[in-house]
Amino acid sequence: MKNPIQALNKIFDSRIRLGVMSVLVVNDSVSFNDLKQLLELTDGNLASHLNTLEQAAYIKMHKAFVGRKTNTTYTITELGKQSFKGHLDALEKMIKGI
Template structure:
């Protein structure tokens, strides 16, 4: 039996990071508040995962304003898209190995 988790990317282990990447893969850019609402997570929890994904070059951050309010939005980078697709393929292989 092959190691079923060898190809999984530790950086995408957390459910919340899976959620962030899944949302950003199918949206051009998503605001912090929309991510927080959609994934049903706390500010602090979401912020810490976003920082890790950004530090690893998987997402980009845009800081702008809507009126006088700051509006931070996130989008996936090409490297992020590639790495996440590889992770999803490894997950699918792990799952199909159980059938």
């Protein structure tokens, strides 16, 4: 019998990174402040998890100026979509006992 957790992606072990990916997979882009508010996180905590996802090339950061303020938004990459889908598929198989 195959190890059921072997197909899970370790990067998505964190509930915060799982939440970020869940939000980004259904939205074209989401601002840092919206993610912070939706997930009820501090700036530093969210930034740390976003950095981990960026380093894995699962998300991309986009900076722009709105007036004099920077507006940072995030989008999911194709690799991020594929990796997240694979993780969710593995979870589903575990739950169904396949």
